[in-house]
Amino acid sequence: MKFIRLATIAALSSTILAGGAVSVFANETREVTTEGQVQFTAPTDEDGEPEVIPPIDPEVGPDVEIDPEVPGTTGPLSIMKAATMNFGSQVISNQDQVYNMVAEMQQLRGTEGDENKVPYVSFAQVQDLRGTNAGWDLQVSLSDFTSNTQNNVLTGAEIEFVDSRIQYEGTNTENAPSAHTTGLTLLPNGAARSVMTAAQGQGAGASSVIWGDQADLNAQFADEEIETVTNNAIQLSIPGSTAKDATTYTSTLSWELTSTPGDDA
Template structure:
């Protein structure tokens, strides 16, 4: 009888263990989740120099492939003016009538010039801001103008004004809702007047690279291809000079000061 009892107990024990193993294997895992993570920080000097991003659509056949140097070499960010417009209104004949002069188109270096062809081409003027702070605080790009001066008797070009006839925006971002705003057509700079906003990103906007663009590239290309045209002009930026202003036979020079602040203004 003792042998039978022991055998029965052993058999029952085996059954209990087998049942326990069956219960464990029934807990199948058919779907699980894990975590992926990346952290971003604002760039510093150690992260290298920033590059100007040409504002024209690279897929547009009218857009030349150009290399553009930063306005300040060695700029590293994270909130920086990468490019600003340099304005030359050419050589003009002295006149006693009110005159409006188009800006001479800025030239930019071709990235891959053809052998025997030009190394530089006329290119739209633009100002570019790169915001890599990652804080979405917004910013304001303003510009002000000093007097046009020469070292001659009539050394101030009294009444001269620069007008931005028209402007467009190029925002290098997937989410266009984050794009800043550019100034309205006809924005005027008066010498020694208040700084004027040319591009403004309200809070939560303006991250990445943004450019306010002046000029029509197709028009500049057509002028450049016309052998009868000696000077390619960008009519999106103009200088007006009163006829009553005394002008000496000299070069008059002004300074444009571009300033970027992290607090958006109300002027744009």
């Protein structure tokens, strides 16, 4: 009698365990998905100043540190760098002349002093951290070259952007803005001209329009017979008929960034 009862209980237990095993196998979960999330907002003054991103790969060209054009710039859509143009000291001539720009100099990273500056391509950089992909337009205009002497205006002077290229720091190249056409000319007191334009859906992040060949500047700098390194991507032309005094003439380049792309791209 005891034997039968034990056998019966054992058989019943086995049935429960077997049924349990079948039930667990049917409800096994081998794969699930969960959600990850991150939210971005446009930077404010409290988030600190963005840095100028040198457009030349430091493994190819000099590794430099470049200060923002306007210290304290923090806005989410800003001009971080613009080109300063010096066409050097030239001999007065009654012939039409074209002068290359003197190459801009930048500080080698981690150094101080003018002796540690090297020639660098000229460029203008826009940083768009708004996160709206709304597009933008960078334009520049030129005033007269003037002095405080008798012949105080360089009549007929023009600046030409001979050639350019775009350096876009984003991974999606379709977001890169467009550069101006080759041979873009600035006329004193003329209309502002677009030098870099991002259509809607373009221009997020850091974008630079570059004038000059860094390899050429490096070669000039290494040549001990060359006293002044020049950048032939930006040129000043002056008619021979323009009266010129023995003095320095200066002009103002006005750079303007608008959030709506213009038609002059």
